[in-house]
Structures are given as structure tokens and as C-alpha cells.
Ligand SMILES: *[C@@H]1O[C@H](CO)[C@@H](O)[C@H](O)[C@H]1NC(C)=O
Ligand SMILES: *[C@@H]1O[C@H](CO)[C@@H](O)[C@H](O)[C@H]1NC(C)=O
């Protein structure tokens with residue numbers, strides 16, 4: 001008798017537990033909890049994809065309670081967290097990622113406390129071409145004199161203008177009104193002339209969302225720092241893309257803006273790919289750091305540079321960008337290298353109705369690179385073929401990359417410079433974008449949008 005009552009009590013408890021998670025249906029059968037739907041799908045071997053799950057703003061209960069609604073007890077939650085695709089996001093909304101099959105995803109999306117569930121797309125670093133850095137005639141500018149950039153003009157109310165005679169062609173091009181006269185010079189040499197302003201981005205933070213940056217490279221002079229990584233504390237640049245890009249923005253020898261602070265956010269893996277959730281978390285880290293820096297002495301402003309793209313929209317990523325723009329941060333992105341309409345790529349297409357600047361790739365003859373994306377979503381072009389910059393593993397070495405990834409950092413560098421010269425543009429990304437387009441020059445042959453080439457507005461008739 002005693003044992004019989006015990007059994008019925010535990011049955012009652014089991015039933016009560018079911019009721020916590022889900023009300024009975026009209027047919028009198030309790031619907032499955034999310035946990036049950038998940039388990040059934042996994043048992044049937046349903047294909048899973050990684051999603052970002054975003055809570056509604058009004059949902060202010062603990063995560064434990066949120067998961068409890070889905071049928072998970074604390075032990076189950078630990079099991080979930082141990083799955084490779086699970087990650088709690090430190091981002092603009094309370095959110096997490098999880099690999100789910102379709103039924104499970106639909107079940108989660110239907111919960112009343114969930115704002116939306118979005119695919120966590122894999123994005124790629126622009127499909128760059130790594131040029132062979134062994135067969136070039138680069139003389140590493142090692143001697144002290146290599147870094148004497150003489151002042152060549154000084155005008156009242158104007159910045160001091162300096163010149164660098166051992167620059168790559170891309171630096172020559174952005175400080176010239178004209179197409180480069182090659183005079184027999186090869187693209188992979190450092191014997192072009194760059195003309196720039198002495199302040200050169202001093203006090204500006206440039207955030208490089210990429211494959212990581214070799215912050216120890218001598219050409220960064222200690223101005224490069226690690227801020228964020230989506231890879232378990234691993235900040236290394238295993239691919240080399242991020243170091244090259246950061247070097248174009250702000251290294252001493254190869255950089256447009258030779259005094260900026262560079263902050264590396266590693267969002268791409270050794271194969272140069274990363275997911276939306278990496279980018280969203282990194283953008284949150286940018287806004288948080290920017291807001292902290294705003295109150296510090298000598299701070300001028302922030303630019304975000306990244307060159308990623310892929311198919312498919314992501315509302316959360318767009319929302320993250322809106323917050324970045326609202327904070328007064330400039331964003332440049334590359335058009336990507338697929339010889340396709342950039343408006344069919346994401347987030348490139350977003351540049352059509354936002355302050356985002358999307359950059360196409362032009363070669364030394366002012367021709368659109370064959371693989372550069374094109375069209376109305378390209379804001380302007382930058383020099384991007386055979387760009388010599390910092391190496392990822394050799395602290396004194398170079399790498400040579402080609403692609404829209406190399407064209408876009410130049411824009412970030414020029415923005416850093418303009419922020420010092422035109423304080424009104426510092427925290428106005430839309431006005432900066434319009435200014436860049438207005439002051440760009442030339443005409444890129446073969447382009448069908450944003451046909452002009454980036455210019456650093458020195459207003460000096462440079463012959464590079
Ligand atoms: C959570 O939200 C509810 C209603 O929106 C509110 O009444 C409650 O005070 C909030 N609780 C906390 C801890 O913020
Ligand atoms: C990179 O790609 C290779 C070959 O496809 C693969 O074996 C490797 O696991 C990938 N690495 C990462 C970090 O995804």
C-alpha cells in the first residue's frame with residue numbers, strides 16, 4: 001500500500017513537470033518540448049545548421065529560466081553548452097548560437113519570448129589572391145633614412161605635407177590626381193612617391209575585423225593591439241590577410257595613415273572564414289571600446305575596416321551596423337572578388353541605404369580588376385592589385401596580396417587622416433562617405449558604379 005502511493009506520487013510529479021513546459025493540446029496530448037523535438041531530430045539524423053537565437057527585449061528572466069521553458073534542466077543546459085556550435089553571444093541583444101534541425105528551429109522561433117531565429121551564415125574574407133612575395137624586387141626599408149619623410153610643403157592653415165619616396169604604387173595613386181605614369185616601374189616594387197599629411201591619423205582608432213594581425217611586426221611600431229578574438233583566446237593571424245590589411249591602413253612603411261592605433265578583432269579562421277555571430281560580437285566589442293575611448297585625452301574617432309561578404313541577409317548584423325553608425329563610427333568594406341553585382345552580396349548591398357562604404361578594386365592603370373564586384377552598391381574604388389604590406393609570421397617580412405580587401409583598407413587610412421583635418425566629419429559617417437565620393441578622382445575603366453578612385457585630398461599636384 002505504502003509503496004503504491006509512492007509510485008503514484010512520482011507519476012504525478014512527472015506529469016506536473018510536463019505541464020511546466022507545455023500546456024495540453026486540444027486533442028489532450030501534451031505537445032513536445034523543444035528538448036524533445038531536438039532529441040527526436042538528432043535520433044533521426046536530421047541535418048542541422050547553425051542559427052542565432054535572439055530573445056525579445058522584454059524577456060528579462062535568467063537564462064536558466066529561458067532554457068527551462070524549452071524543457072532543459074540545468075544538466076541538459078550544460079550538455080547543450082558542450083556542443084561545438086553553442087555560444088552565448090556578448091552582443092547587442094541577448095542571444096546565443098546553436099546548431100539545430102529545421103523542426104527544432106521552427107519550434108524555438110515560435111516561442112513567445114523569442115524575437116527571431118536567424119541563420120548564422122559563414123562569411124568569407126574576400127577571396128584574395130596571395131602573390132608570391134619571393135619574386136619581387138622589394139628592398140626592405142631598414143635603414144634609418146628609409147623613415148625620414150621630408151616635409152615638402154607647409155602652408156598656413158594647411159597641414160604640413162610630407163613625402164615618402166619608397167612607397168608602393170597604391171600610396172602613390174591615392175595622393176595623385178592622375179593615373180600613374182609607370183616609367184618602367186613594376187607594381188611590386190617600393191619606388192613610388194606618396195604625399196601625405198604629417199598628423200597621419202594620430203589619435204584615430206582603426207578596428208580591423210579580419211584573420212588577426214601580427215601586432216609584433218616592426219612596421220606597426222607598437223601601435224597595433226589585440227582587442228577581440230572569436231577563437232578561444234587565439235589572436236594569431238594564421239592566414240596572413242589581416243596583417244596585410246592592417247599594414248595598408250597604418251604601418252610605417254606600407255601604410256596610408258602612419259600614426260593610427262590599430263585594434264585587431266579576429267573573426268576569421270585559418271581558412272579566412274568566419275560566421276555572422278563572430279562579426280556581431282566583434283562589432284559589440286568595437287562600440288564598447290569606442291565609448292570607453294571617447295572620454296580619453298587625445299582621442300579623435302573610430303573607423304571599422306572589414307572585408308567580408310556572403311549570401312543571405314542577417315537582421316541582427318544589420319542592427320549591429322546601425323548601432324555602430326549611431327555611435328559615430330565609420331565603416332569600410334570591400335566589394336568582394338567575384339566579378340558580380342555587389343548588391344547581390346551581404347552586407348555589401350547594405351551600403352546603398354546606409355553610411356557603409358563599399359570599395360571596389362582598381363589596378364595601376366585605373367582599370368577595374370577582373371574579379372572585383374561592381375554596380376550601384378560600390379561606393380568608390382581603391383588601388384588593390386599587388387599591394388605590398390606587413391607579413392603575418394615574419395616580423396620584418398612582407399606579403400603581397402591582390403583584391404578588393406587591399407583596396408578597402410586604403411579608404412580606412414584616408415578616413416583616419418581626414419578626421420584630423422576636418423573635425424566636422426569625425427563622427428559623421430554619412431558626411432564622410434559623401435566627402436570621399438566628392439573628392440575621389442579619375443575614372444575606373446570597366447566599372448559600373450562608384451567609378452572614381454580614392455584620393456587623400458592633399459590638393460598637391462603629386463607626380464608619383
Ligand atoms: C521584467 O519585466 C517585467 C515586465 O516587463 C517587469 O514587471 C519586471 O520588473 C522586470 N524585472 C526585472 C528584474 O527587471
Ligand atoms: C581549413 O580547410 C581545411 C581543408 O578544407 C580543413 O581541413 C581545415 O579543418 C580547415 N580549418 C579550419 C580552421 O576550419
Ligand SMILES: *[C@@H]1O[C@H](CO)[C@@H](O)[C@H](O)[C@H]1NC(C)=O
Nearest residue numbers: 133240391392394397399400
Ligand atoms: C610571410 O613570410 C614568410 C617568410 O618570409 C613567407 O614564407 C610567407 O609566405 C609570407 N606570408 C605571406 C602571406 O606572404
Ligand SMILES: *[C@@H]1O[C@H](CO)[C@@H](O)[C@H](O)[C@H]1NC(C)=O
Nearest residue numbers: 305306307405406408409412
Ligand atoms: C578592410 O578590411 C578588408 C578585409 O579585411 C580589406 O580588404 C580592406 O582593405 C580594409 N579596408 C580598410 C579601409 O582598411
